[in-house]
Amino acid sequence: MLIDSHCHLDAPEFDADRSQVLHDARAAGVVGVVIPGYVASRWSALLALTAAHDRVTPEAPQLWPALGLHPVHLAQHADDDLQQLDAWLTRCPQVVAVGEIGLDRFLPELTTPAAWARQQSLFEQQLQLATRHGKPVIIHARRCHAEIVRSLKRTGFARGGILHAFSGSIEEAQAYVRLGFRLGFGGPLTYPQARRLREAVQALPLHSLVLETDAPDLVPAPWRDRHGDGRPRQPGERVRNSPAYLPAVFETLCQLRPEPVPELRQALRDNVCSALGLRSVGGG
Numbered sequence: 001m002l003i004d005s006h007c008h009l010d011a012p013e014f015d016a017d018r019s020q021v022l023h024d025a026r027a028a029g030v031v032g033v034v035i036p037g038y039v040a041s042r043w044s045a046l047l048a049l050t051a052a053h054d055r056v057t058p059e060a061p062q063l064w065p066a067l068g069l070h071p072v073h074l075a076q077h078a079d080d081d082l083q084q085l086d087a088w089l090t091r092c093p094q095v096v097a098v099g100e101i102g103l104d105r106f107l108p109e110l111t112t113p114a115a116w117a118r119q120q121s122l123f124e125q126q127l128q129l130a131t132r133h134g135k136p137v138i139i140h141a142r143r144c145h146a147e148i149v150r151s152l153k154r155t156g157f158a159r160g161g162i163l164h165a166f167s168g169s170i171e172e173a174q175a176y177v178r179l180g181f182r183l184g185f186g187g188p189l190t191y192p193q194a195r196r197l198r199e200a201v202q203a204l205p206l207h208s209l210v211l212e213t214d215a216p217d218l219v220p221a222p223w224r225d226r227h228g229d230g231r232p233r234q235p236g237e238r239v240r241n242s243p244a245y246l247p248a249v250f251e252t253l254c255q256l257r258p259e260p261v262p263e264l265r266q267a268l269r270d271n272v273c274s275a276l277g278l279r280s281v282g283g284g
């Protein structure tokens with residue numbers, strides 16, 4: 001009984017077989033999935049998707065929406081998207097968080113002075129919106145932990161949330177924990193060469209860890225060479241990640257932590273629920 005704290009199930013990659021993916025995830029023991037939005041044009045479809053699955057059933061996990069403007073999609077964001085976000089947050093109490101928001105210093109086109117200034121402005125305005133609506137945030141951060149922490153402090157953001165797909169040092173992780181954040185770990189943790197990530201999972205307090213897939217991206221190691229239907233991956237092909245693969249991340253985490261498996265399962269679920277103010281689901 002696990003919760004996937006970060007999965008882009010609304011992405012077009014799942015259009016052809018979304019119900020089957022949900023069914024497979026539930027069969028794998030995933031009782032809830034948080035779906036962060038990334039561009040305004042897809043928010044209403046995301047809300048429709050989560051409304052269709054507003055509780056856990058034998059066929060599908062419960063789905064929770066978050067809405068945000070993702071830094072990687074900077075070129076698609078319009079100036080009035082922030083007003084739209086404000087309006088959706090007012091109208092839709094089922095939106096659990098503002099996300100996916102953040103900063104990205106990995107892609108060169110996002111680091112020109114103009115693009116960087118726009119990233120920071122959108123990020124900080126969304127932090128302020130989250131504060132105004134009393135919502136936690138789901139943050140994307142690549143190669144810019146110091147800048148993220150600076151924005152959190154500059155805006156006085158105090159509601160916490162999840163720093164997703166964490167990849168950084170133990171010190172950077174601890175800075176987020178002090179600011180009230182949980183850290184999301186997914187597919188990259190399952191690769192034996194991810195030494196720094198594995199050390200972070202061992203060093204951090206259990207209450208600061210949450211599981212995620214970030215599907216359709218970041219496929220876990222056991223699934224990297226075959227597609228969901230069993231076909232072997234051909235050179236150059238990409239394997240689609242799935243919320244049904246979350247147990248592979250959980251198993252790796254269990255090998256790294258000293259606590260008994262049932263305690264870990266319960267804590268990881270509770271951590272997402274308290275980070276995002278979710279009703280606990282699924283029992284057991």
Ligand SMILES: [Zn+2]
Pocket residue numbers: 006008036100214
């Ligand atoms: Zn994401």
